Amino acid sequence: MQFRDLKHQYQVLKEDIDKAMSRVVTDCNFISGQQVKNLETELADYVGTKHCVTCANGTDALSLAMMVWGIGPGDAVFVPDFTFFSTGEIVAYAGAVPVFVDVDLDTYNISTDSLERKIREIQEEGKLIPRAVIPVDLFGLPADYEKIRKIADQYNLRILEDGAQGFGGRIGDQMACSFGDISTTSFFPAKPLGCYGDGGAVFTDDDETADLLRSISVHGKGAMKYDNVRIGLNSRLDTLQAAVLSVKLKAFRGYELDDVNKAAERYTALLGDIVKTPVIPRGFYSSWAQYTIQLGSKEERDGLQARLKESGIPTMIYYPKPMHKQQAFEGQRFVDDDYRNTIQLCNTVLALPLHPYLTDTESEKVTGEIRNYLEEKTH
Numbered sequence: 001m002q003f004r005d006l007k008h009q010y011q012v013l014k015e016d017i018d019k020a021m022s023r024v025v026t027d028c029n030f031i032s033g034q035q036v037k038n039l040e041t042e043l044a045d046y047v048g049t050k051h052c053v054t055c056a057n058g059t060d061a062l063s064l065a066m067m068v069w070g071i072g073p074g075d076a077v078f079v080p081d082f083t084f085f086s087t088g089e090i091v092a093y094a095g096a097v098p099v100f101v102d103v104d105l106d107t108y109n110i111s112t113d114s115l116e117r118k119i120r121e122i123q124e125e126g127k128l129i130p131r132a133v134i135p136v137d138l139f140g141l142p143a144d145y146e147k148i149r150k151i152a153d154q155y156n157l158r159i160l161e162d163g164a165q166g167f168g169g170r171i172g173d174q175m176a177c178s179f180g181d182i183s184t185t186s187f188f189p190a191k192p193l194g195c196y197g198d199g200g201a202v203f204t205d206d207d208e209t210a211d212l213l214r215s216i217s218v219h220g221k222g223a224m225k226y227d228n229v230r231i232g233l234n235s236r237l238d239t240l241q242a243a244v245l246s247v248k249l250k251a252f253r254g255y256e257l258d259d260v261n262k263a264a265e266r267y268t269a270l271l272g273d274i275v276k277t278p279v280i281p282r283g284f285y286s287s288w289a290q291y292t293i294q295l296g297s298k299e300e301r302d303g304l305q306a307r308l309k310e311s312g313i314p315t316m317i318y319y320p321k322p323m324h325k326q327q328a329f330e331g332q333r334f335v336d337d338d339y340r341n342t343i344q345l346c347n348t349v350l351a352l353p354l355h356p357y358l359t360d361t362e363s364e365k366v367t368g369e370i371r372n373y374l375e376e377k378t379h
């Protein structure tokens with residue numbers, strides 16, 4: 001069984017993907033080819049933003065936002081404690097301080113109560129200027145942007161939506177990657193919409209922001225390529241990746257997103273009475289980057305993972321360590337008591353195999369093994 005079955009997906013889309021890739025190789029327009037511009041239009045249209053600027057990966061996409069806003073030394077940026085390393089890394093890389101915020105046990109997303117508490121703490125200390133918050137759409141579920149927007153307005157913060165896992169999710173009719181003042185995503189192969197290498201994109205409605213993004217992502221270019229008006233990056237999406245993504249986006253919109261939601265609903269129906277299954281609040285729709293359950297203890301989680309492995313069922317622990325405990329941030333002082341939910345989640349979460357091509361037989365095998373393990377433990 002595959003955790004995320006990219007081989008199966010390729011077999012289904014092979015003809016179109018091969019044709020699209022072969023076109024790029026024949027034309028030899030490897031950098032900034034027409035396929036990149038076409039994809040940016042398709043992505044902006046899907047997400048519902050005015051602009052999409054593609055780039056080299058999801059981490060650069062976040063860094064580009066930091067650069068556009070001029071965030072650096074003396075600034076505080078609020079980041080969930082339970083996320084992939086990038087979300088905090090890019091803040092420190094910009095020279096600013098990532099202030100970690102605990103998350104909600106049901107949704108895995110940033111807790112707005114903890115966010116407000118941390119903002120007040122930073123204000124009272126008076127050493128750093130609160131500049132931005134980076135909500136993450138963890139495991140495919142959009143964060144609570146209605147509440148976050150209110151807090152951001154009250155404390156004059158910008159919102160950078162880290163939609164690396166959220167692409168395809170929505171709240172009501174509004175799509176993920178459109179909730180931030182700037183929003184980003186990643187096309188790393190295992191993400192909801194993945195390419196065949198690294199890739200990323202930035203979304204915004206603001207014209208000036210889009211112009212800056214297009215400049216900074218190509219060496220701070222001015223009116224023409226060899227006119228450099230600011231310090232930037234070399235962060236472009238390869239034409240080959242854009243060609244692959246256009247084909248995959250069609251399948252994603254057409255049926256993959258529906259199918260992965262059906263597979264997730266099936267897990268919830270089969271597991272809801274024995275483990276804590278993911279909570280999707282009313283009006284929210286997830287793109288299911290992961291299907292993450294919670295077990296009763298670390299011992300139970302680790303035991304279940306070992307049992308599933310014996311039965312040929314791959315699982316993952318996203319994430320085993322809170323951000324505030326990462327050695328890379330060890331210069332900063334954090335109190336474990338501020339991160340009780342994250343610490344609990346790191347000890348008890350387990351992500352199950354999930355993708356649009358997961359069969360009912362496969363999900364029944366996974367849930368059957370989980371049921372057996374838990375029943376044996378209680379008898």
Ligand SMILES: *Cc1c(COP(=O)(O)O)cnc(C)c1O
Nearest residue numbers: 057058059084086164165186188
């Ligand atoms: C994957 C991921 C990133 C980084 O994306 P890359 O394309 O791997 O650089 C950032 N944030 C989150 C939450 C992610 O899951």
